[in-house]
Amino acid sequence: MLKFFKNNKLVVILCAIIVFIALIGMSLRSQSQSPVEQYVADTTSTGQRVLSYPIQFISGSINHLFGKDDSKSSETKVKQLEAKNQSLEAENKKYKKELNIDDISKYDPISSTVISRNPDQWMNSLMIDKGSKNGIKSNMAVMTSDGLVGRITKVNQFSARVDLISTNSRNNRLSINIQHGDKNVFGIVDRYDDKSGELIVNDINNKDSVKKGDKVVTSGLADQLPSQLYIGEVTKVENDGYGLAKQVKVKTASNLSDLNHVYVAKRKAKTVSDEEKGDN
Structure with a gap:
């Protein structure tokens, strides 16, 4: 048998070619790729990548040396550098502001x-x-140097989820105090208005005095967050649809749509309040 294959190499090669063509024909009829097709496609694409890189490099160099749009390219680069500088300046201002965390330092x-x-x-x-692993627990307050942004709702070993104060969830309704002079007006955030980018506080008693510019802080009640964490200020006060109560709009101090660095308040409100009483 071995002598047959040795003496008939051409026959063996011919049979192999026929089998290979048959496999290709079968694969063409099938919608899914065969292992042979996958191997060929992967090999081909790899070869194309290897060849395309030097071609792109050479063509790019030629265009750079002899292209007619050198002036436009230079202008584009200048604009890109200007935009990058503006972005860096904005980040520097933000980082400097983040370093000023005197108001929240007591919460560790x-x-x-x-x-x-x-x-x-x-x-x-x-x-x-x-x-x-870093001491993060559920219901801890999350803030920036400007004010409160949310709370911890799910904790993993090396990461945690934060539900923002702008989330429209019934389980995340935030209790607040509106500071009007020496009086505190209690309320609960009902929802977040996507169009205006403001928190909506409903059911404020008509007898309670609230006006534009009043500061809004956490009340420390029910939701387990520390009290007196700054949220923002009142931008508009109006009667509800029935005229029985007031609706208050609050602009958050923190830009909730642009958050890169935040702080988690590790200590609870009771601990801080007890220490403040001890200092007095």
Whole structure:
């Protein structure tokens, strides 16, 4: 048998070619790729990548040396550099502001970075790069140097989810105090208005005095967040549809749509209030 194959190499090669062509024909009839096709496609695409890189490099160099749009290219580069400088200046201002955290230092803040944010849930939640290994726990307040932005709702070992105060969830209704002079007007955030970018507080008693510019802070009631955390200020006060109560709009101090670095308040309101009483 071995002598047959040795003496008839051409026959063996011919048979192999026939089998190969038959396999190709069968694969063409099938919608799914065969292993042979996949191997050929992968090999071909790899070869194309290897060849395309030097070609692109050479063509790019030729265009750079002899192209007619050198002036336009230079202008584009200048504009890109200007835009980058503006972006860096804005980031520097933001970082300097973030360093000024005197108002929240008493809560032993944990500095963290936003690592992911789903576009579909942009104003509802985000993920930060600190978790249980860093002392993060559920219901801890999350803020920037400007004010409150949300609370911890899910904790992993090395990350945590933050539900923003702008999320329209019944389980995330925030209790607040509106500071009008020496009086505090209690209320609960009902929802977030996507169009105006403001928090809506309903059912404020008509007898309670509230006006534009009043500061809004956390009440420390029911939702387990520390009290007196700054949220924002009143932008508009109007009667509800029935004229029985007031509706208040609140502009948040923090830009909830642009969050890169945040702080998690590690200590609870009771601990801070007890220490403040002790100091007095």
